[in-house]
Amino acid sequence: MSNNEMNYEHIPAEKFAFVQDKDRLHDTELKTKARSFFADAMLRFSKNKSSVFATWILAFLILYAIVAPLLSPYGIRDKDPIYINFPPYIKAISDLNIGIFDGAKTYDSQNDNSMLAWDAIYQETGMNPLLRVTGTHETEQLSRGQTIKRTTYDIEVNAYYAKGMVYRTFSYSEFEKIQKYQNETGIQVVYPYVESKDINDQTDTPNVWYQVDSKGAPVTDSNGNLIPAYSTRTSYEGAPYNSIRIPGDDGSYIYSFKKAGAVQCRVCYYNYYRYLHGGDLPTYLMGTNALGQDIFCAIGIGARFSLIFAILVSAINLSIGAVYGAIQGYYGGFVDMALDRISDILSGVPFVVVTTLFQLHLAQKVGVVPSFLFAFVMTGWIGMAALTRRQFYRFKGQEFIMAAKTLGASDRRLMFKHIFPNAIGSIITSCALVIPGVISSETSMTYLGIVNLSDFAGTTIGTLLSQGNSVVTTAPHAMLYPSIFLGLLMICFNLFGNGLRDAFNPTTRGEDA
Amino acid sequence: MVKYTIQRLLYMILVFLIITCMCFILIRMLPLPALPPNDPHTEIIQLRRESLGYNKPYMVQFGIFLKNIFTRFDWGISEQLYIGRSVWSVFMEKLPASMIVNLYSILWTIPVGIALGIFAALKKNTWIDYLISTLTMVVISVPSFVYAFLIQYVLCFKLRLFPFVMKGGTDWFSWPMFVSVVPAVLALSFGVIAGFCRTTRAELTEVLTSEFMLLARTKGLTKAQATVRHALRNCFVVIVPGIFGEFIGILGGSLIIERIFAIPGVGGLTLNAINARDYNVFIMSTCFYTAIGLLASLVVDISYGFIDPRIRMGSKK
Numbered sequence: 001m002s003n004n005e006m007n008y009e010h011i012p013a014e015k016f017a018f019v020q021d022k023d024r025l026h027d028t029e030l031k032t033k034a035r036s037f038f039a040d041a042m043l044r045f046s047k048n049k050s051s052v053f054a055t056w057i058l059a060f061l062i063l064y065a066i067v068a069p070l071l072s073p074y075g076i077r078d079k080d081p082i083y084i085n086f087p088p089y090i091k092a093i094s095d096l097n098i099g100i101f102d103g104a105k106t107y108d109s110q111n112d113n114s115m116l117a118w119d120a121i122y123q124e125t126g127m128n129p130l131l132r133v134t135g136t137h138e139t140e141q142l143s144r145g146q147t148i149k150r151t152t153y154d155i156e157v158n159a160y161y162a163k164g165m166v167y168r169t170f171s172y173s174e175f176e177k178i179q180k181y182q183n184e185t186g187i188q189v190v191y192p193y194v195e196s197k198d199i200n201d202q203t204d205t206p207n208v209w210y211q212v213d214s215k216g217a218p219v220t221d222s223n224g225n226l227i228p229a230y231s232t233r234t235s236y237e238g239a240p241y242n243s244i245r246i247p248g249d250d251g252s253y254i255y256s257f258k259k260a261g262a263v264q265c266r267v268c269y270y271n272y273y274r275y276l277h278g279g280d281l282p283t284y285l286m287g288t289n290a291l292g293q294d295i296f297c298a299i300g301i302g303a304r305f306s307l308i309f310a311i312l313v314s315a316i317n318l319s320i321g322a323v324y325g326a327i328q329g330y331y332g333g334f335v336d337m338a339l340d341r342i343s344d345i346l347s348g349v350p351f352v353v354v355t356t357l358f359q360l361h362l363a364q365k366v367g368v369v370p371s372f373l374f375a376f377v378m379t380g381w382i383g384m385a386a387l388t389r390r391q392f393y394r395f396k397g398q399e400f401i402m403a404a405k406t407l408g409a410s411d412r413r414l415m416f417k418h419i420f421p422n423a424i425g426s427i428i429t430s431c432a433l434v435i436p437g438v439i440s441s442e443t444s445m446t447y448l449g450i451v452n453l454s455d456f457a458g459t460t461i462g463t464l465l466s467q468g469n470s471v472v473t474t475a476p477h478a479m480l481y482p483s484i485f486l487g488l489l490m491i492c493f494n495l496f497g498n499g500l501r502d503a504f505n506p507t508t509r510g511e512d513a
Numbered sequence: 514m515v516k517y518t519i520q521r522l523l524y525m526i527l528v529f530l531i532i533t534c535m536c537f538i539l540i541r542m543l544p545l546p547a548l549p550p551n552d553p554h555t556e557i558i559q560l561r562r563e564s565l566g567y568n569k570p571y572m573v574q575f576g577i578f579l580k581n582i583f584t585r586f587d588w589g590i591s592e593q594l595y596i597g598r599s600v601w602s603v604f605m606e607k608l609p610a611s612m613i614v615n616l617y618s619i620l621w622t623i624p625v626g627i628a629l630g631i632f633a634a635l636k637k638n639t640w641i642d643y644l645i646s647t648l649t650m651v652v653i654s655v656p657s658f659v660y661a662f663l664i665q666y667v668l669c670f671k672l673r674l675f676p677f678v679m680k681g682g683t684d685w686f687s688w689p690m691f692v693s694v695v696p697a698v699l700a701l702s703f704g705v706i707a708g709f710c711r712t713t714r715a716e717l718t719e720v721l722t723s724e725f726m727l728l729a730r731t732k733g734l735t736k737a738q739a740t741v742r743h744a745l746r747n748c749f750v751v752i753v754p755g756i757f758g759e760f761i762g763i764l765g766g767s768l769i770i771e772r773i774f775a776i777p778g779v780g781g782l783t784l785n786a787i788n789a790r791d792y793n794v795f796i797m798s799t800c801f802y803t804a805i806g807l808l809a810s811l812v813v814d815i816s817y818g819f820i821d822p823r824i825r826m827g828s829k830k
Contacts, residue, residue: 348532350802352768356787356795357539440656447658448768448784465658469773472662473670473677483659490654498650 037425044503051499058492061485065307068300073283076301076458080282080292082166082269085475086159088287094158101285104131105159105474109152113217117207118157120218120226121164124191124209124246125268129162130155160282165191165206166269169262172239178267179243181275188244189271192230192253193264199229206266231257238263287477290467295478298459299485305457309369310438313376314431320377321384322427326415328385329392336389343382354378355445372451376438387430391423425504432497436490443486461486518815525811529803536799537578538571546593546790554597561590578796589793594785600797604779611771611778613685615763617698622705623756629706630713635740637718645710652707661700661773669696678775697774701767705759712755716748750821754813761809 035043046052069076089103110118115130122128135154140147170178178189196203199212210226211219221227230253238256245251256263273282286295324343328336355375362371395401396419404418445451446462453460461482468479545567548555565581566574581587588600595603633645652660668674680693720726721744729739771780779801786794817824 345528345531348528348803348807349536350799350806352783353536353799353802357536360543361539436654443656444658444769448772450784450787465662469658469662472665476666479662479666483662487655487659490656491651494650494654 041425041500041503045499048499048502051495051502054492054495054499057488058496061303061489061492062307064485065300065303069297069304072285072294072297072300073277073280074294074297076293076297078293080273080288082163082292083160083273083282083284083288084292085290085471085478086282086284086288087475087477089158089160089282089284091281091283099132102131103158103160104156105162106134106154106156108154109137110155111150111152115153115155116218116220116226118155118162120210121162121207123226125161125164125188125270127158127161127270129157129159129164131158132156160270163269165209165266166272167206167264168267168272169259169264170256171262175239175256175263175265178265178272178275179241182243185279186244187271187274188246189267189275190241190243190255191246191266191268192249192255193257193266194229195231195233195236195257198231209266230254238265286481287475289464289478290471293459295464295481298464299461299482301458302461302464302482303485303489305453305460306439306442309373309442310435313373313380313438314434316373316377317380317384317434318427318431321381322388322420324381325385325388326392326420329389330396330411330415330419332393332396343385346379347382349379351375351379351441352445352448352450355450359451367456368451368453369456372442372445372453376441380434380438384427384430384434388423388427391426392419395419395422426501429497429501429504432500433494436493436497439486439493440490514818517818521811521815525807529800529807532803533800534575536803537575537796540792540796540799541567541571541574543790543792545792548592549596552596557597558590558592565589588797591791591794593789593791594782594794600793603782603794604797604801607777607779607782609683609685610679610776611780612763613690614679614694614697614701614770614776614778615767617691617694618701619705619759619763622702623709623759626706626709627713627752630710631717631745633710633714634717634721637721642714646714649707649711649714652703653711656769657700657704657767658769658773660703661696661770664696664700665773668699679777681777694774694776697770697776700770700773709752709755713748713752716751717744720744720747750817753820754816757816758809758813761805761812 087103087105088101090101093100094102107114118130122130133153133155137152137154139150139152141150142148175190181187182189191209194206194209199205199208199210200214200216202208202212202216205216208216209228209230211229213219218226228248230249232252232254234252234254236258237254238258241255243255245253245255256265258264270282274280284294284296286299289295289298324339328339355372358371358375358378359368362374392415401414401418404414409418443460443462443465446453446460447466448462449466452463454463464482465479465486468475468482471478548558566577569577578589581589586601588604591598591600591603629645629649633642636642665677669677675696676693678693679697680690682690684690721740726739726744729743730736734742768780768784770776771778772784775781779798782794783798783802785791786798
C-alpha cells in the first residue's frame with residue numbers, strides 16, 4: 001500500500017476548509033474553449049484515416065484541374081494534325097532509356113523487309129525509331145520444294161520518330177522561312193524530294209527514299225546498303241534551295257517539287273514540328289487524343305468543367321429540394337400528397353429522355369450547357385426534397401417547435417429558423433455525395449454523345465473517354481489516363497462524402513450511402 | 514393486399530400515361546427531319562402522317578397514338594433508321610440481345626454478391642470485411658465504362674480470351690454467342706455484385722446485433738443455425754425485392770455497355786434513334802424505359818408486402 005492512497009472514509013473534520021466564506025460566489029469562466037458542432041465534426045472527420053487520405057487525393061485532383069492546363073505547353077485549341085493518338089513522350093525521359101514516356105508503340109510480326117524500312121528512317125533522319133525488340137519468331141515455310149526460314153520480330157518503336165517524313169505544300173515565302181530556320185539552327189526540316197515514278201509508282205509513301213522493287217520491298221546493293229532514289233530533275237524543282245543539304249548530297253538533289261503557285265516538300269515531321277513550335281520538341285506527358293490534343297491538358301480542362309458544373313447543379317438542386325421538401329414535410333397532409341405526386345411523375349421520366357428532349361428543344365435557343373443544366377435540375381432535386389421532408393417530419397412535432405408556435409412564430413420562421421438549421425447537417429453532407437453522382441451522369445451523357453460540350457468547354461472527360469474507346473487497341477493511353485482520373489475522382493469524392501456524413505451524424509456510421 | 518396491389522397498379526398506369534403524354538407532346542413539337550426524296554416509302558409515310566393527325570392539336574395526336582396502340586398495337590413506323598418498318602418489330606428484334614447480356618449477368622452476380630455480403634457481415638471488423646467493403650466501395654464509385662475499358666483491353670486484346678464485340682446472329686443460347694458476350698456480362702456484373710454485397714452486409718450486420726439473435730443463441734441454437742434460420746430470413750426482406758427489381762431491369766440493358774461492346778440491343782437503338790432523329794422509335798424507347806422503371810419500383814414495393822407480414826399488416830389499415 002503506497003502513501004498516496006488515502007482513507008477517504010474517515011477524513012478528519014479539520015482537513016476541510018471553506019472555498020468561499022465571506023464573498024459572494026460567482027461562476028468561473030470556462031477555462032477550456034467550447035467546441036462548436038462544426039469543430040467537433042471536423043475532429044471526428046480527421047480521425048477517419050481513409051477519408052482524410054481521400055481528401056488529400058481529392059485536393060490534388062482539383063489542383064490538377066486548375067494547374068494542368070496552365071502547365072501544359074499546349075492549349076485545348078492546339079490540335080496537331082499528325083500526332084493523333086500518339087503515346088506519351090518526353091524526350092529527356094526517353095533518352096534515359098528506362099521504358100517510359102518514350103512514345104512506344106508496338107508492332108507485331110515485322111519481317112526483314114519491314115525491319116529494313118524502320119532502319120531506313122533511322123538512316124535518313126538520324127533518329128532511330130526502333131526502341132527494342134520484344135520477341136523473335138522463327139517459322140519454316142515450304143516454298144517451291146525448299147524450306148525457307150523466316151524470322152519475324154515483335155518490336156516497339158518510338159512513334160514520333162517512326163512518323164518520319166510527310167508531304168507538305170508550302171507557299172514560296174513559307175519555304176524561304178523554313179530555309180532560314182534551317183540555316184540558323186542546323187536542323188534539317190526539308191529532305192530531298194522523291195518522285196513516285198522513281199520508287200515503282202508507289203504513292204503516299206513519304207518514308208521511302210530508296211529504290212524498291214515492284215512489291216515495294218527495298219532493293220539493296222551488293223553490300224546490303226539501300227540505294228537512294230532522290231530526284232535530281234532540276235526542271236521540276238519548285239523553288240531555289242540555298243540551305244543545308246543531307247550528307248551524301250553532291251548538290252544535285254532537288255528539295256521541292258513544283259505545284260501551282262506553291263512547292264511540295266518532303267519534310268521530317270519531327271523537325272518540322274520544332275520549326276512550327278519555335279524549337280520546342282513534342283512533349284506529351286499523357287500522349288495525344290483523336291483530335292491531336294494534349295491529353296494532360298485536356299483532362300484538366302474537362303475536369304474543370306465537370307467540377308464547376310457538378311457544384312452548380314448540386315447548389316441549385318439543394319436549394320430547390322430544400323424548399324420543396326420543407327413545404328412537403330412541414331404542411332404534410334394534402335399538400336404533401338399532391339407535391340409527392342408531382343415528384344413521382346418527374347422521377348419516372350428516364351434521365352436519357354429528359355436530357356435528349358432538353359437538348360433537342362432548348363440547345364438552339366439557350367445553348368447546350370444551360371439546357372443540360374435544366375435537364376439535371378428537372379429531376380435532380382427530388383432526392384434532396386425527400387431527404388429534407390424526412391428531416392422535417394422528424395423535427396416538426398418536437399417541443400421547441402411547439403414552444404415557438406405558442407410564441408406566435410410564423411410558418412416561414414418555424415421552417416427556416418427553427419427546423420431547417422437542425423436538418424442542415426444531413427442535407428449538406430448528402431450534397432457531398434450528390435456531386436460525384438452528377439459528375440458520373442454528366443460523363444455518361446457526354447460519353448454517349450447525347451450532349452456535345454466540346455464547343456463550350458473544349459472537351460470533357462466523357463468526350464475523351466469516348467474518343468479513346470474507339471482506339472482501345474492501338475492507343476490504350478487515350479482511354480487509360482482519363483479513366484484513372486475519373487475513377488480516382490469518383491472514389492475520393494465518395495470516401496470524402498462518407499467521412500463527412502459519419503462525422504456530422506455519428507449515429508449513421510457504417511451505413512454506406 | 515390485393516386491394517393495395519390494384520391501387521398501386523392503377524396509380525402506376527396513371528403516372529405512365531402522364532409521362533408518356535408529356536414526352537409524346539414534346540417529341541411531336543420537334544421539327545420533322547426531311548424524308549429521302551425518291552424512296553417509295555416517302556409518299557406512304559406522308560400519307561400516314563396525315564392520318565395520324567400531324568396537323569391536328571397535340572392532344573388529338575396523342576389520342577390517335579393511344580387508339581392505334583390499343584386497337585391494332587401499332588406503334589408507328591420507323592422513318593429514318595429502318596425506313597418503312599414497324600417500330601414494334603424493330604424493337605422486338607433488338608430486345609433479345611439486351612436481355613441475354615443482362616440475364617447472364619444477374620444469374621451469377623446475385624448469388625455471388627449476397628454470398629460476399631454474408632461473408633463480410635459474419636467476419637465483421639476483420640481484414641476480410643475491410644477488404645470486401647473497400648472493394649465494394651471502389652466498384653460502386655467507379656463508372657462502368659472504366660472497367661469496361663479494362664476488361665476490353667486486358668481480356669479481349671492482351672490475353673485474347675474473348676472476341677472484341679458481340680457476335681452477330683440470333684442463336685442466343687449457343688456457345689460462341691455465350692463466349693462473345695462474356696466481356697459485356699463481366700462489365701455489367703461488378704456493379705450488381707457490389708450493390709448486393711453492400712445491402713446484404715449492411716442488413717445482416719444490423720440483424721446480427723439485434724436481441725432476438727441473442728435469444729436464439731441462448732435457447733441453444735448454434736451460430737450457424739441462428740444465422741441461417743433467423744438472421745438471413747430477416748435480411749432477405751430487404752434483399753429479395755431488390756432481386757425482383759433487378760430482374761425487371763434485365764429488359765432495360767445499359768446504354769454504355771451496349772455501346773462499348775457493340776451489342777445490337779435496345780440501348781443502341783435508342784441512341785441511334787436520337788442521333789438520326791427517328792422520333793417514332795424514340796417515342797417507343799421512351800415508353801419502354803419509363804415502363805421498366807415504374808414496373809421495377811412497383812414490383813419492389815409490392816414484394817415487400819408479400820415477404821414481410823409486418824408491412825402487409827400495416828398496409829391493411
